Amino acid sequence: MNNPFPTLSALPRQLLTPTVRDLAWVILSPPLLAETQWPQRHPLSGSDWAQQPEALGAFLTQLDRDDSALNTWLARSSTRRLGLYYERLWQFAIQHAPGVELLAANLPIQGEGRTLGELDMLLRDKGGVHHIELAIKLYLGQQDQDGENPAHWLGPGALDRLDLKLAHLNQHQLPMSARPESSAVLAARGVDTFSASLWLGGYLFYPWPGAGASPQGAHPEHLRGKWLHQKDWPGYAENSLDGRWQWLPRPAWLAPSRCDAPWTPRQFKDWLEALDPLGPAQLLVRLTRHSDGHWREAERLFLVPDLWPNLPDSRRVTGSVAAPAPRG
Numbered sequence: 001m002n003n004p005f006p007t008l009s010a011l012p013r014q015l016l017t018p019t020v021r022d023l024a025w026v027i028l029s030p031p032l033l034a035e036t037q038w039p040q041r042h043p044l045s046g047s048d049w050a051q052q053p054e055a056l057g058a059f060l061t062q063l064d065r066d067d068s069a070l071n072t073w074l075a076r077s078s079t080r081r082l083g084l085y086y087e088r089l090w091q092f093a094i095q096h097a098p099g100v101e102l103l104a105a106n107l108p109i110q111g112e113g114r115t116l117g118e119l120d121m122l123l124r125d126k127g128g129v130h131h132i133e134l135a136i137k138l139y140l141g142q143q144d145q146d147g148e149n150p151a152h153w154l155g156p157g158a159l160d161r162l163d164l165k166l167a168h169l170n171q172h173q174l175p176m177s178a179r180p181e182s183s184a185v186l187a188a189r190g191v192d193t194f195s196a197s198l199w200l201g202g203y204l205f206y207p208w209p210g211a212g213a214s215p216q217g218a219h220p221e222h223l224r225g226k227w228l229h230q231k232d233w234p235g236y237a238e239n240s241l242d243g244r245w246q247w248l249p250r251p252a253w254l255a256p257s258r259c260d261a262p263w264t265p266r267q268f269k270d271w272l273e274a275l276d277p278l279g280p281a282q283l284l285v286r287l288t289r290h291s292d293g294h295w296r297e298a299e300r301l302f303l304v305p306d307l308w309p310n311l312p313d314s315r316r317v318t319g320s321v322a323a324p325a326p327r328g
Helices: 018-028 053-065 068-075 082-096 162-178 180-187 230-238 265-273
Strands: 101-111 114-125 128-141 195-207 223-229 244-247 282-289 295-304
Touching: 018 053, 018 068, 018 082, 068 082, 082 101, 082 114, 082 128, 101 180, 114 162, 114 180, 128 162, 128 295, 162 180, 162 195, 195 295, 223 230, 230 295, 244 265
Parallel strands: 128 195, 195 223, 223 295
Antiparallel strands: 101 114, 114 128, 244 282, 282 295
16 A cells, blocks of 8 residues: 655655644655555545645645644643654544544443453545554664564564564454444444554664665565664764764654754764663664755664663663754
């Protein structure tokens, strides 16, 4: 399943407002995988925008000028978790897309005296009613392992794995809507016939040094970066292209970074020197200056402890020892 808006692929880099860039990235970026066990369906593939991409472009451009509606929506949730932020952006998009109706989001399914799970999104468009499970993932391919095997792709904390996530989607999340306990919940919303599908966005990070293979079924246009151990940074930096490096805080992991005043080389050097050798993985971006004066992301990579992926359990939460980088 490809993204239905190929003509707008450059837009996330052009918009100025961080949350609007994130929204555009969510809608316009390719999925991680092209081949999945369950169908993969872009949530806006049945919208009027799919037939008129320029209307979506105009919507996002206008929102970049006045982002108050998006900010109001995001402010209704206090969560800072990246996965929930991703879902909230999708919900906003569906609510504003012509030809699509959001029937429910994060719909709990009860049974056996407990919550069995929830349906991420239930929507109706010209193709009918769709239960769609959403996920945003960043996976690092292990060095000296078979990259085609999804079991060798780990989250930054080395706990999450691509094969485990796919198994959870295939065996629990996607079948949830077909369970008997779901029937009454869906019927209350006038739904008796529906399809179940997923949309898995994110980035794949390849080991350096080395040339790892992509996981089986990877989308040919999936977004990618590199990862390296802290001990390998001097060798990588020595051959790095022009630009300035800086740390990217977790809430800024979605859209390509853009800012007016990136870290100076001295600021980055100070940050590196303060880095905990056993600390969690850190996401870095290399920014280059463009003719409009803005600095834009040219490359991203994870810098991980030398022990990664064999980290002590207390060190697996991704965070930072530094103050948030400017986002612009």
